[in-house]
Amino acid sequence: MVRRKVTIDGNEAAAYVAHKVNEVCAIYPITPSSPMGEWADQWSSEGQANIWGTVPSVVELQSEGGASGAVHGALQTGGLTTTFTASQGLLLMIPNMFKIAGELTSTVFHVSARTLATHALSIFGDHSDVMAVRSTGWAMLCSCSIQEIMDFALIAQAATLEGRIPVLHFFDGFRSSHEVQKIEQLDESDLRALISDDLVRAHRGRALSPDRPVLRGSAQNPDVFFQARERINPFYQAFPEIMQRAMDRFAEVVGRQYRLFDYVGAPDAERVIVMMGSGAEAAHEAVERLVADGEKVGLLKVRLFRPFSTEAFIKTLPWTAKSIAVLDRTKEPGSAGEPLYQDIVTVLGEELSSGRLPFRFPRVVGGRYGLSSKEFTPAMVKAVFDNLAQDDPKNHFSVGIQDDVTHQSLPFDPAFITEGDGVIRCLFYGLGSDGTVGANKNSIKIIGEETGNYAQGYFVYDSKKAGSITVSHLRFGPKPIHSTYLVSSANFVACHAFTFLEKFDMLRDAVPGATFLLNSPYGPDEVWDKIPRSVQQQIIDKRLKLYVIDGYKVAREAGMGGRVNTIMQTCFFAISGVLPKDEAIAAIKHSIEKTYGKKGEEVVRKNFEAVDATLANLFQVAVPEKASADFDKPPVVSEKAPDYVRDVLAKIIANEGDDLPVSAMPPDGTFPTATAQWEKRNIALEIPVWDEKLCIQCGKCALVCPHAAIRIKVYDSALLREPPVSFKSMDYKGQEFKGMKYTVQVAPEDCTGCAECAFICPAKDKSNPKHKSLDMADQIPLREPERDNYAFFLALPEVDRTIVKIDSVKGSQFLQPLFEYSGACAGCGETPYIKLLTQLFGDRALIANATGCSSIYGGNLPTTPYTINPDGRGPAWSNSLFEDNAEFGYGFRLTLDQHRQYARELLLKLRSSLGDDLVDGLLNEPQTDEIGIARQRARVFALRQKLAGATDGEAQNLLSVSDALVKKSVWIVGGDGWAYDIGYGGLDHVLASGRNVNVLVLDTEVYSNTGGQCSKATPIGAVAKFAAGGKALPKKDLGLLAVTYGNIYVARVAMGASDNQTVKAFLEAEAYDGPSLIIAYSHCIAHGFDMTEGMQHQKEAVECGAWPLFRYNPDLAKEGKNPMKLDSKAPKSAFADYAMKETRFKMLTKSHPEVARELMQLAQKENVARWEVYEQLAGIPFGEKTPQPDKGV
């Protein structure tokens, strides 16, 4: 039988089978497993049925804990049920997993294994998550490749139905979940052949039903629990055989034979590696090469890790093995060895001690590799074999890094390359926004489908969201591709943005004679002189064939903006010769039609035009014999940067972090802040230019800037003595700083070019209103002069916090932002709020940050946007998890309060030696304003001086907690996914605690960081993942829920609608001595509109009643006033008028027009109704005599 060949990634392969053999999927998004749930949801929403002809239900829960509970319930009632997860998500499922296994329930969970957060979060792949659940009693089946993922998903389902033990089917996050490969797709008859309907019915037969009631989930006592637990043993004993039978049956039907352990290599191997996961593919490739070279080596791939079959293992291992290296993709500090190693040692030891071991006990060593998707290459495999050849091989080693601290790493030689000549290897450097990855995925499909070649694609993304860079690694060849590692010897390198030449060493990985395709604004005759000298030298030394195209010009002319994807793709096919040119172009056009056709002829037409115009614009460049450029790549960071930034962070910035040794890293995940300032990204094409003649000094530009890249200062005119020539200033217009100078200054190299400042700027030229006080202009000519201006500006003194009027928009903007140049999207709607927070309170703030966008742009290496003021003070920031952020921040407050109380007690005890004035001052300072805080800081300084050198224990203790005497501002920051969904229980509890914490919810109304999944904050009528047909229910009113407590300060703000109200709300929330909640409307890239206009959308959301503004201040109730204050007017425009400007709403009119109409009407009613509720709340008379209930007669 000929099966369909498909070119898909691992997530899709797993989801394909899971959707076909289940009835219910209950999921929660988490990287890198999210796409599995999304695929399932999409197929169900399209009406695709499972193998029984019914469409599975796909539901999104509020957390993985919730998802696993729902799965448990669905299983208990007889549903064939699955879920998809990873990392912390899997950990949240542990309690239910114990239950599901203990109750012998058939199910398969598909897990794209991901690193658990320890010293840092990582979204990438290793086995730390799956190894953390190995005691739950689940079977664990590991796939190494995309084909195996599809195959094992089915085998696992067959086995669990028969053996009743639930199966955790896992594969490596990103390396397998996101690698695209051409594989054979199982068809429905394969699935039917493996899944027994009798077993499915038996599963249903075990379900809870009032028609045959049973009790499950009893509580047991010491008398019987133990026996009951042992009662399960036969199922585990039988399971390996059941799994093998499923594999054998699969082989009969499909033809691919798998075993519990598979061995490749020399039959008489003396050195053997035991491992599982995608790394086994690279090892497979290396072993084949080494065996061909005559080495006696082999590889044993573990398929079924739990229940571990000693018998099958001993049978599979070559009995000639003298030494074995067991490789674990996880680390268990403090253990006797990593889990797989321990199992192998145990098994061999048991067999030896029982006299059953049929061969000599080999030397067994364990090693770690590939944590957090660290590269694992054939060169590293060879290093492991080389280690095994030693008389005394290193044990508990690591491979792939340079451990210069405990010296556990094995050295390896990167020059050991096993890829054959038959494989074409390509590297594409693109901008996220230019569509490179999409085009490459497309090329793989074309090659996979139009030729007999196998194809593989893997994509490396940026951790920055603005101006992000992507690197695509593509391989094509006549044989299946096992190279589960990045391309390091490329025949083809493409650079899709000319500026990359100055940033990355792209040609390092080019083989001699390779082709280099450059998207260049310069033509074939002038380009050479524009290439940095060292790059020219590489081109000459490696005899590269150089091609150029002005892709942007072609794209522009075809009306495609900056999307050069189809153009560069056409160039690739034209040059590489993978397909005959005409065939390739026909295939590209066919795929354009397939991809874009559904969106309309216009898009297809533009892409066709671009393809047609490409070849005429593609030129080969004659490469001169000598490098001639008089310039080279600039240093990655300024020479003025601190050592740590230059020596460590700069390497990471330059994509060379893999070369950093262990010693370069802190042991506990602690990093200095204030480092983003050194990473000059220069990503803006245009930056704002200030016309001081028009400026009205409102400060709005600085307020709305997401990246703190435009700032205002007021300063003494005497400081203007020798400014840079183009530095601009004007007289300050207000009374408070009369006689001083005022400047608006852009940070040219940090600006992302979002133009929000220019959009919001209200100051128009009366004779030519399209000219404003801020206009956007080309960055390149401005870069140098504005860099000098900015340096001069930064050196001007910061405004004195104690005299500035901070309760106004302008006043707040005179305060130094302590959050700058983050990696957030250009035009981000969240970061202006965080920046404002740091301006107002940053010098005494502790921030607990929920995982999400704000933790990524706030805390992702290489550099940190949180910064310090000239006194060295600034926000202290940490991220615990996604679900526990409120509790985490609450913990901050507990300690601060505790230490403050302790310090006060010690002050009283030590009063006699410290003096009454100081102690009373410290105890009684109210610290309600900047002046009071400054006074208190001065006292603490005096106190510390007095205590310095003290030998008395209590004095030393007071010294250690004296900082707590200065009022601290605890901020709990996160997105709506956290606050409305996964963290809501904790948030509710913390808000109800009465403690003085401030919660800032950056409400984008969708899971932004994981790619647009629906949250309970998603408004009615919006399309999101898991709400493809439009969210049918209204947004949860988090603010109103909090208001009902009565003692919580609650504000709903939208900076674009009322910046003044926003500033006031922040100040009131912080001043309120109790819990405060600010819910901030944050426009987002996931809303689908031009982010330049973000603030305008905020305004319209408020005007139509979708986002009413209010402040609920319990302090007002104490004064006899109504605490509820409405800060916006009754809805005056139609919800649809606002909504239709955003793709999230608009697309529903294109996908489900009838539903869209209905939901728009519902939303309109809902907004009006909610407004009326608010109005009534705000109208309740307070402070008057409470009416007594009529007692009657």
Place this chain on the structure above:
Amino acid sequence: MDLTTRYLGLELKNPLVASASPLSKDLDTLKHLEDAGLAAVVMESLFEEQIRHEEGALDHYLTHGTESFAEALSYYPETSEFTRGPEEYLEHVRKAKRSLSIPVIASLNGVSSGGWMDYARKIQEAGADALELNIYYVPTDPAIPGSEVERVYLDDVRTVRTAVTIPVAVKLSPYFSNMANMAAQIDALGVNGLVLFNRFYQPDIDLEELEVAPNLVLSSSSEMRLPLRWIAILFGRVKADLAATSGIYRTEDVLKMLMAGASATMLCSALLVHGIRRATEILKGMESWMEEHEYDSVRQMQGSMSQQRCPEPAAFERANYMKVLQSYK
């Protein structure tokens, strides 16, 4: 009383036609129009420029930010089918056709010749009884001569006329050097009707914000003078039927247009301002006026006051202005 008329070869029970407006967006409203007595309805325009813009914008924003960041490779659910602009419109035409018994005239609005032929054909396939072509073009480039503008119009009309077999009407603007010549040239291409006139949206200025303010102003009664004149002039000189639109609010307006030579009189602002019932009132008014003035049929008055038949043909020409001033003496 015989109110029937023939327009675009369609037998209409009276001359009142609902012109292209938002009223035709909703099926229920269409039904109300029929119930109010309107004899035919012109559907809201399939707006080429908007379709192109929307398609481009949808693609742009659905792909914006995708495949850039490892955790969020996309932001929207993959949607396998979108109702694209023309399809949604065509479906609406189909539904309108199914639920109404009066003729349904589809309307096509655009500037380029790219999508015309295809859209026109699809509209015919959707079952429209006729097609009104609305060439919406404001030439602003001083380098383009009038002859070039005329050529664009004629090319578009020719393209559509050859693409479909259903009757075609062309809705024109009055801004031509020689309106009558332009009408004749279009007429010569075999169109079945001329609709006079198109009203272009006219921008306003917001004094406070110093912005150009887009707002739509409904036609006023006085605006009917312009089509009145040209219908009177063109009646009998072109083969195509003439339809009057702009500023028709009252029974008298309809009667005047018919006398000038209109086969159909189109209502839009009147219905938006006074409600759909206005049509019923106008029809009643027509009947009583005709009874009072002893007219048997609409056909009897059609063209009676056209330039060719009226007692003072010169009144429709330049001299008209003089006459008005003199009438004040």
